[in-house]
Amino acid sequence: MQSELRTRKVGVVGAGMVGSSFAYGLMIRGVAAELVLVDNNHEKAIGEMMDFNHGLSFVRPLKITAGSYGDLKGAHVVVITAGAAQKPGETRLELLGRNAKILRSIVSQVVTHCPDAILLIATNPVDILTYIALQESKLPPSRVIGSGTILDTSRFRHLLGQYYNVDARSVHAYIVGEHGDSEIALWSLANIGGVRLQQFAPLQNKQYNQEEMDKIFIGVRDAAYEIIKRKGATYYAIGLGLLSIAEAILGDHRTVLSVSSLMMGQYGVSDICLSLPCVVGANGIEEVLTVNMTADEENGFRASANKLKATLSSLSS
Numbered sequence: 358m359q360s361e362l363r364t365r366k367v368g369v370v371g372a373g374m375v376g377s378s379f380a381y382g383l384m385i386r387g388v389a390a391e392l393v394l395v396d397n398n399h400e401k402a403i404g405e406m407m408d409f410n411h412g413l414s415f416v417r418p419l420k421i422t423a424g425s426y427g428d429l430k431g432a433h434v435v436v437i438t439a440g441a442a443q444k445p446g447e448t449r450l451e452l453l454g455r456n457a458k459i460l461r462s463i464v465s466q467v468v469t470h471c472p473d474a475i476l477l478i479a480t481n482p483v484d485i486l487t488y489i490a491l492q493e494s495k496l497p498p499s500r501v502i503g504s505g506t507i508l509d510t511s512r513f514r515h516l517l518g519q520y521y522n523v524d525a526r527s528v529h530a531y532i533v534g535e536h537g538d539s540e541i542a543l544w545s546l547a548n549i550g551g552v553r554l555q556q557f558a559p560l561q562n563k564q565y566n567q568e569e570m571d572k573i574f575i576g577v578r579d580a581a582y583e584i585i586k587r588k589g590a591t592y593y594a595i596g597l598g599l600l601s602i603a604e605a606i607l608g609d610h611r612t613v614l615s616v617s618s619l620m621m622g623q624y625g626v627s628d629i630c631l632s633l634p635c636v637v638g639a640n641g642i643e644e645v646l647t648v649n650m651t652a653d654e655e656n657g658f659r660a661s662a663n664k665l666k667a668t669l670s671s672l673s674s
Contacts (some may be wrong), residue, residue, distance in 0.1 A: 378596025503617030505632030534661035588632030
């Protein structure tokens with residue numbers, strides 16, 4: 358398996374800010390041998406390729422090209438970040454309709470040229486588009502992964518780490534469900550180094566304050582709106598999130614990440630893509646973990662699923 362493990366060829370469809378941020382991280386981290394950039398605006402892809410190539414003397418060897426879908430042949434991971442921007446006066450459902458059409462076209466071409474690739478979807482709304490990519494590709498569910506709540510979980514850990522004055526990497530907490538307004542914080546499982554937040558607070562001369570925790574969750578849920586208001590878009594952090602998923606696949610790390618995948622009965626939810634902690638390795642989603650949620654958390658998870666199913670139904674009607 359190790360020899361098959363890796364050609365380490367990665368494709369990126371969409372050379373915008375998210376795709377380029379991911380590609381830059383991949384180059385810096387040195388986890389791939391070849392990177393192919395594909396974009397509807399081929400000149401943009403060439404420009405990004407040139408800029409990356411001019412930095413290759415500072416990093417590990419990497420072949421970077423700007424190509425077409427045919428050049429994705431042999432890629433183990435293909436990251437799809439391409440999508441349309443919202444037009445003035447356009448509803449979210451109308452935007453979803455356009456992005457669904459774009460995604461179907463992309464996925465069709467990707468699986469034609471590299472049918473063995475693992476697809477990593479980042480275009481929003483990511484959960485619905487991951488589901489559409491799964492339908493269009495006809496790939497096994499383990500090989501179609503959405504970025505899901507990986508960024509929300511990172512934001513959650515950062516804000517908790519900031520509040521409790523610890524390294525965010527020592528915070529074990531998850532956001533699950535939709536990557537969006539109906540996402541759920543799993544407070545019942547949140548801990549720092551194995552210590553529940555309620556017990557950790559006194560160690561920092563704090564009292565556990567649920568109102569402060571609620572503010573942290575709002576900060577997580579609404580973070581994108583705040584960033585977009587100030588700089589127009591989010592791309593660096595999600596680029597790193599995508600990189601962590603790709604690294605787990607390329608290196609067969611079996612890392613637990615909160616990513617979006619097809620639900621098959623978890624908590625009574627099926628036939629929609631949502632985020633839960635998943636073991637991610639060489640085969641994509643190696644396992645979807647079912648954790649011990651409270652009744653309220655389970656209800657929130659099911660409500661999140663119902664919201665997405667209603668949106669998907671509206672798209673189909």
